[in-house]
Amino acid sequence: MPELPEVHTTATFLDRALRGKIITNAWSDYHVKSVQKIGIKDSKLFSVFSNKILGKKILSVTRRAKNILFRLSDNISIVAHMKMTGHFLLGAYRRKKEWVGPIPPTFEHEEWIPTERGDLQNPFNRFIRFVISFSDGTTLALSDLRRFARIEFFDTLRLENEFKKFGHEPLEKSFTFTVYKKQILKRTTGKIKTILMDQSIIAGIGNIYSDEILYSADVHPESNPSRIPHAELKKIYTAMRLILKKSIRLGGDSMSDYRKPDGTRGEFQNCHNAYRRTGKPCKKRNCSGIITRKKVGGRSAHFCPIHQKLY
DNA sequence: TGCAGTGTTGCTTC
């Protein structure tokens, strides 16, 4: 479920925690797909991946669209996508025996020490799929119940080309209202919710934030973008920036599996007006609507049929 | 108990 605010929170956290550290070990129990499409199902292929990153230094951890980008020394990069249930957990790995080689570590919660105060009883420890350890004893683990997350290996110099498929970053200064409007109106067909979630137009918005943005802007998710009045287009733009920033400030949305790298929850799930509020009264002042759920472009849209107008 | 629901991306099909 990680969308822009969750991925941003994770990348910022990991950048502060890992910058300058040297990778000393790596382990995975499933496919770590390299750019050469090596499906790492067996340990032999995994060693191809781990041999490329062992001994490398973390230069930076950043975000592009919903991807976390680890820039390593020697022009090597790791690109991670959390998909549905993936999230990184950072900690000090405390085992009596030193962990050597690709032996699956057992992350019992007694052995897991969050770097900051957090829930030691992290229920996701049993879904640890991937671990990197560093020379100072820090470990970075990927927890992913559904195994959709992808970790790919790239030549840093090829990244720019790889990322061309993504559209504008919604929070960048250069993404002005004028640029946004031009992008939105590129599609004359389709529905506004689908367009907000199209990563090639605007990068980083998924189901939660598209529902919340459209609720806040009083626009029905099935509206045709070319029919939406200028004023409402502006409301969507403003709501988009405000809501994404607010969620970043709150550490993201932990309604489902997402946790910050220290194991603690974000807080944005307490601020939902539409998402997963089916059947509940609309919170907007003087609005008598009941939040409705409907499939829009194959995704479940949550909206208030009274104050969100269909254009 | 069984099966729909959960959401992201990418592939296939129409």
Add this chain to the structure above:
DNA sequence: CGAAGCAACACTGC
């Protein structure tokens, strides 16, 4: 060309 549908996966809730 675009859209629609589905697979990848595993658990939750009705």
